[in-house]
Amino acid sequence: MFKRIGVFLIAVLLICAAGVAIYLYGKQPQRQGLANLPGLQSPVNVHFDERGVPHIAAGSEPDAYRALGYVHAQDRLFQMEMLRRLARGELAAVLGSKLLPTDKLFRTLRIREQADWQVTHADHNSPAWQALQAYLEGINAYQLQAPGPVEFDLLGIEKRPFTAQDVYSVVGYMAYSFAAAFRTEPLLTYVRDTLGEPYLAIFDRSWNPNGALASQTLNAADWKSMAALARLSEQAVSNAGLPQMEGSNAWAISGQRTQSGKPLLAGDPHIRFSVPSVWYEAHLNAPGFELYGDYESLVPFALLGHNNDFAWTLTMFQNDDIDLIAETTNPDNPDEVWYQGHWVALKEEQQRIDVRDAESVVLRLRRSPHGPIINDALGENAPGRPIALWWSYLDGANPVVDAFYQLNRANTLDKARAAASLIKAPGLNVVYANAQGDIAWWAAAGLPKRGPQVTPDFILDGSTDQADKFGYYPFSANPHEENPARGYIVSANAQPVSPDGAVIPGYYNLSDRGQRLNQQLGLDGQWSIEKSKQLQLDTRTGYAQRVLQPLLPILRTAIEDPQQRQWLEGLAKWQGDYPLDSINATLFNQFLYDLNYGALHDELGDVMFQNLLATRVLDAALPRLAADEHSPWWKDRTQPGVQQRADVVVRAWNTSIAHLRDTLGNDSAQWQWGKAHHLTQMHPLGSQKLLAPLLNVGPYSVPGSHEVPNNFSAPLSAAPWSVTYGPSTRRVIDLAMPDKAVGILPVGQSGVPFNSHYQDQALPFVQGEYQALHFSPTDIARYTKSTLQLMPAPKVR
Structure with a gap:
């Protein structure tokens, strides 16, 4: 009898396993x-290569975009759904109340209203609009025909x-x-108003009282509100598990x-x-148009692409295109603010947000003449005065979609410059080269004219x-270079210089990474794809020594333990390199954090300190702090x-x-960077314990750090x-042989769980490998693994 029961249970398990396999196969x-x-x-005809990249051969451009939408949706429909819900403040409806604060923030940002405005005012007869519509037709045709992704079933989408409207959102x-x-x-503003101007020195920020709030005009309730808003802006995207x-x-x-x-x-x-x-890679080919993008x-x-005639890539400009503006309310009517010499009523509306695991929520949204009241994201009873958001993205037309339609066809320097000039927000550095011999860079953004004292x-x-x-300002006044005499151009998020020498406000990255690239590119020698690959994988800059050098004499005087003195001298000789086997990298980064915490936390408190960790100004502040023995930050308010x-x-x-010994062990040989620096790439549902091993990719030990070219940043x-961001792709294109271009993605082409291309590039990516971006007809034919033929729908008689 027990034998029969065992056979029966095995049969049931096999049937269940077969059912699961059939279900998952139907989602592929x-x-x-x-x-x-x-x-x-x-x-x-759509030819899929060994990485799952579609090579689309169509008889017309509209057909190429329809096919792109179709195959893009096959691999990324859930990502498309989540991105539009994030942008339009609709995540809580499928992910529950945990995402309600994110929805409130994005509703307050007014992205959905601006997207609707952009659609209404777009030229619906333009080639770009027609291509956009064809792409959407392809997505919707696939969605209508195919079973929904696994995630749709899990979430009831x-x-x-x-x-x-979704595209513009x-x-x-x-x-x-x-x-x-x-x-x-x-x-x-908090540092200036609560600690005093001397504390701003490490941030290298001067200020003019004519263009900012007078000191002490924000009270404790205001700071509570602003701190919560800053924290929310950082958490909103990370909680959604989507790229930023x-x-x-x-x-x-x-x-x-x-x-x-x-x-x-x-x-x-x-x-x-x-x-x-x-990124989703695709190669489009139609009469008069071909692009691998x-x-x-x-x-x-x-947004990135190349063909036989030209190639371009992007970096983030990081210009300051946002102003936060504290409004003064009428003591007799809190729904009025002082604007240009008189009281002006705030415009108000209400929006309903659906929540999966709770009742719907009604959000009050207000707008002043300067822009939406951003702290409405915290709820109707949020403390503090209204803070308006001025954002160039919300300020009129922003033809960035048309800009990229043109950039996809920019086979001359003039066409590329004209396309870049259409980009208003977000600010982007467009780095371009063509087979005619031109190289160029344009800092593309709408740079607002603020008052001279602001x-x-x-x-x-x-x-x-x-x-x-x-x-x-006119686009010609933006920073740019075209065919510089030095023979190369570098863009790495450092603060650029405008043609007239004016300072462009922004929140730029450390200059060290760009300086390292510039140093290496400036060396004598002829460059190749192979040398560029090596530079992308470089893990060294001088940042660590900029921080350490002023502090080494102090530590040499204080440290007596022979083992610790050995570690210290190792740091003193360290070249700021981050390979997997480096012990110095681990020691430096732990010391950097503890130095930062010890100097700054007592003045800022928990919330503001956490906000500081999420800013770019901290990186540049730490070397200044280390070098200034008289900085007021060194005085600990908690320990006399x-x-x-x-x-x-x-x-x-x-x-x-003490922390490294407690965490990694007493044996410093175990303090290697690769043992402490890991990358796990998270699916939006990967925080669920049962789903994590099925949907997340990793962990992998990774080299690099945030201040070096191979920017694996924690x-x-x-x-x-835990590494959170880094190279989203690596691409190298030689325009003498664009069919030999190489690249790599961090995980794979497909977002469909259990697909063969879900994570097939993950290990090669972290190991610094590159793969061919097939472009020539010969290579496409050689590496085609399967072919899908998309047919016009049969005519109904």
Whole structure:
């Protein structure tokens, strides 16, 4: 009898396993055979290579975009759904009340209203609009025909058509993801108003009282509100598990400095890691148009691309296109603010947010003449005065979609410059090269004209005209270079110089990474794809020594233990390199955190200190702090005996050694960087314990750090470190042989769980490998693994 029961249970398990396998198989992309695609003018062949990249051969451009939408949706439909919900404030409806604060923030940002406005005012007869519509037709045709993704079933997501409003909303999200001002302006204003101007010295921020709030005009309730808002802006994207733009490397080298005699382009945009990753590779070929590009979900035009004639890549400009403006309310009517000499009523509306696991929530949204009241995201009873958001993205037309349609066809320097000039927000550095021999860079953004006395690093006073804008500078005044005499161009998120020498406000990255790239590119020798690959994987800069050098004499005097003195001298000789086997890298990063905590936390408190860790100004502040023994930050308000730089430095060293021993063991041989620095790429549902091993990718030990070219970046914290962002792709293109271009994605082409291309590039990526980007007809034929033929829908008789 027991034998029969055992056989029965085995049979049940086999049936269940077979059922699961059949279910998952039905969710997989179709990469061979025939499929109907309504709207096609003629059949389209889609050849999938060994990485799952579609090579689309169509009889017309509209058909190519329909096919792109179809195959893009096959691999990324859940990502498309999540991105539009994030941008339009609709995540809580499927993910529950945990995402309600994120929805409130994005509703308050007014991205959805701006997207609707953009669609209404777009030229619906333009080629770009027609291509966008064809792309959406492809997405919706696939969604209508195919079973929903596994995640749709898990979350109960009902299918809805994708629209042009969704496309423009995702562009708005992309613009928001650069917005460091949300975290930085409240922090700097808090430091100035509660600690005093001397504390600003490490941030290298001067201020003019005519363009900022007078000191002490924000009270405790205001700071509570602003601190919560800054924290929310940081957590909103990370909680959703979706990509966020962070930084980037790019360079273009003229033919006079390459082995091939033609320009060479390299780029690796730095974006928050996620599963799937941000980019979807596709090769489009139609009469008069061919491009191999990297596409963001729901954006029909490649944001990175190349063909036989030209290539381009992007880095983040990181210009300050946001002002936070404190409004003065009428004591007799809190719904009025002082604007241009009189009281003006706030415009108000209400929006309903659906929540999966709770009742719907009604959100009150207000708008002043300066922009939406951003702290409405915290709820109707949020403390503090109204803070308005001025954001160039919300200020009129922003034809960035048209810009990329044109950039996808920019086979001359003039066409590329004209396309870049259309980009208003987000600010982007466009780095370009063509087969004619040109190389160029344009800092593309609408740069607002602020008043001459305005310092936009701080919260501005809405009761004065200093918060007003006076239009935008012409594109010709933006930073740019075309065919410089040095023979190369570098872009790495450092602060650029405008043609007239004016300072462009922004929240730029450390200069060290760009300086390292510039140093290496400036060396004698001819450049090749192989040398550019080596530079993208470089893990060294001089940042660590900039921090350490002023502090080494202090530690040499204080440390007596022979083992610790050996570690210290190892740091003194260390070249700032981050290979997997480095012990110095681990010791330095732990010491950097403890030094930062020991000097700054007592003045800022928990909330503001956490906000500081999420800003870019911290990286540049730490070397200045280390070098200034008289900085007021060294005085510890909680410990009277800790009042000098030496006190904090020695305490930080001792704390670091103790933490590493407790965390990684007493044997310092176990303190290798690869044992403490890991990358796990997270799926939006990967925080669920049962789903994590099925959907997340990793962990992997990774080299690099946030201040080196191979930018695997973890937040400044105590060991061990979890990497959050880094290269979203690595691409190198030599325009003498564009069919030999190479690249790599962080996980894989497909976002469909259990697909063969879900994570097939993850291990090669962390190991620094590259793979071919097939472009020539011969290579496409050689590496085609399957072919899908998309057919026009049969005519109904």
